[in-house]
Amino acid sequence: MIDVTAVFDIGKTNKKFFLFDKDFKEVYKEYISFDEIEDEDGHPTENLSELQKWLKGVFENILNASEYNIKAINFSTxxxxxxxxxxxxxxxxxxxxxxxxxxxxxxxxxxxxxxxxxxxxxxxxxxxxxxxxxxxxxxxxxxxxxxxxxxxxxxxxxxxxxxxxxxxxxxxxxxxxxxxxxxxxxxxxxxxxxxxxxxxxxxxxxxxxxETSINMNYNGKRIKIGVGIHDSSSALLPYVRSIKKKFVLVSTGTWSISLNPFTEKPISENGESINYMRINGKPVKATRLFLGNEYKIQVKKLDEKFGVKDNYHRSVKFDYDIYTKINKDFKNRFKWEGFSTADMPTETSIPQETYEEAYHQLMTELVLLQIKSIKDVIGDDAIKRLYVDGGFSDNDLYIKLLSHHFRDKKLRTTDSSLGSALGAAISISDTKLNSKFLRKNYALKKHVPFIIK
Structure with a gap:
């Protein structure tokens, strides 16, 4: 039997269950999603009784499984x-x-x-x-x-x-x-x-x-049960535990959230940031940008305009000559839909003749917003390292442009769909993480800025 830590990772859409071995490698996973129900005002909401039933059912099955010995369980939501x-x-x-x-x-x-x-x-x-x-x-x-x-x-x-x-x-x-x-x-x-x-x-x-856990007896088994953790703080934890130098984590997806766990000034002067909290009660300064949502909207429009397939944007690679051409007489061309900025035009206008050029224009504008968000979260802190995870970590233009604009910083990308679940497992373990952890568990990659011709 393998000794494992069980984690329920509950998102708004997907409910996930993981088992991790002693090296925090995933050995089992299970996914489900429920239809939302309505509250008394007709607003959609989580089906709490179905969720509770599923949690207990999954846990009972795993307790009875002959190949796993559950030592601990925790929850990230x-x-x-x-x-x-x-x-x-x-x-x-x-x-x-x-x-x-x-x-x-x-x-x-x-x-x-x-x-x-x-x-x-x-x-x-x-x-x-x-x-x-x-x-x-x-x-x-x-x-x-x-x-x-x-x-x-x-x-x-x-x-x-x-x-x-x-x-x-x-x-x-x-x-x-x-x-x-x-x-x-x-x-x-x-x-x-x-x-x-x-x-x-x-x-x-x-x-x-x-990090508190409660020892319980389940069917004669002693199991350590964690008190649960908020998912954004959980996703940050493996980085905090394994990296000794100060850094900012840019967690990308529908929202792009930049997290600074080392700030001396968690209270933002401009009121544009929010706070999260580390597991020891220390504040984490955060800025957020509706980046993935906007990307999805604008890419769909580009797909229709140029008559390309839905996933064509994934194949576009950074082109230095196109980027130089756009920047020669740079102008903001996109009117955003999910938010507004002071310098955006009243209507979107795309003079570019190819999809590749228009896509470079879009990514240049989106990355400029991302840069501002990262600079706001860094503030006056002496931070030399940036980590990017989530959906944009494998977007060639996003990464190339970000590393170009932050040439004074070391940029790394990580790949872990397990982020918050892994954090929940780590928070109730006594294991010390070393600097090799991200490389082994998160496919850590280094990036260098492109050469300016």
Whole structure:
């Protein structure tokens, strides 16, 4: 039997289960996705009972499997989500989706009590006030659904709720509290005063370190059960544990999130950044850009304009001559759809005659936005290393242009679809990671800037 650590990695779309051996190599995986259900207002939300049923079923099967010996289990999930439990440990409400619109009256009354808004956002490391801040969900429940709020014994962040399913012990931990919840005051290193004034601390369980585990007996087996971890903090953990020098991680996908775990100034002066938290409670300054979403929209338009197949963009490689031509009289050509910038035109205009040229124009403009996002997160910190993972790590133009613009930094790409799951496994292990870990487990690649002719 192989000794393994089990991890449930729960995303909004895909629910995954992994087993890792002692060297953190994946030895087993299982995926599932559920149709969303609707809350009482008809807004789509997670099917909590189906999720719970699946978790228990998968775990029972693995416990009975003759080839694996489960030593530990942990949970990584998306943030900004609470499960509210009554005195019997039953969920009182649906798992409200953080995309659900929040009543403007609630936001207004909150700002009147605890504003000014800019000051509040800076102290709590938030970008806006919405249900993306799970603390606002508690305020909304208290003032809009008081009869339900009165019945809440504990409100658990989603990673800790999954742990609770297996242990029956309600807990809170730093990475879930610290991810743009509006609950944590980064200047005081404690819950923000509003949490105490609204008496929310009474329903928030005791805070423990993310590395905490609880020893439980399952069918006569001793198993270490972790308290769960927020997925963005989890994805950062293998880097923090294995790299000794300061770095910024650019985690790309639908959102491109730049994470600076070494900042001395987590509170952004320009209000454009958000905060996450490391497992030891230290702040991580982060900036975000809706990069993958915009890329998808604009590439689809280019495909239609030039009559090429859907995946043609994947084959386009960086061409120095095209790039030089675009930069000779550089002009922003694309009108963005998922966000707006000061220098974008009112309409998209593509004078280029080939797909390759238009694609180079698009990537040049997108990478300029990415550079600003990375510079904002670095601030005044002396950081010489950049790591890029996720969808854009194998985009030739993105990487070439990024390494060109950051010629003074060492750029590395990593390839791990396991990021947050691996972080969850590492957080409850006593294993020390060395500098070879990323090379062995993450296909680490070095990149050098192209030669300027």
């Amino acid at each position: 998306y943030g900004a989500s609470f499960v509210h439990l009554d005195e019997n440990g039953e969920a009182l409400t649906p798992l409200y989706n953080y995309t659900k619109p929040l009543d403007e009256g609630i936001v207004k009354s909150f700002i009147e009590k605890y504003g000014p808004k800019e000051d509040f956002l800076k102290k709590t490391g938030c970008f806006d006030l919405s249900l993306l801040n799970s603390g606002l969900q508690l305020y909304w429940l208290k003032h809009s659904k008081p009869e339900i709020f009165k019945k809440i014994k504990y409100s658990l962040h989603l990673p800790q709720y999954l742990s609770y399913i297996f242990t029956g012990i309600p807990l809170s931990e730093y990475t879930s509290i610290g991810c743009h919840t509006a609950l944590w005051d980064y200047t005081k290193k404690d819950y923000h005063p509003w949490v105490y004034k609204e008496e929310l601390h009474k329903i928030l369980p005791p805070i423990v370190s993310t």
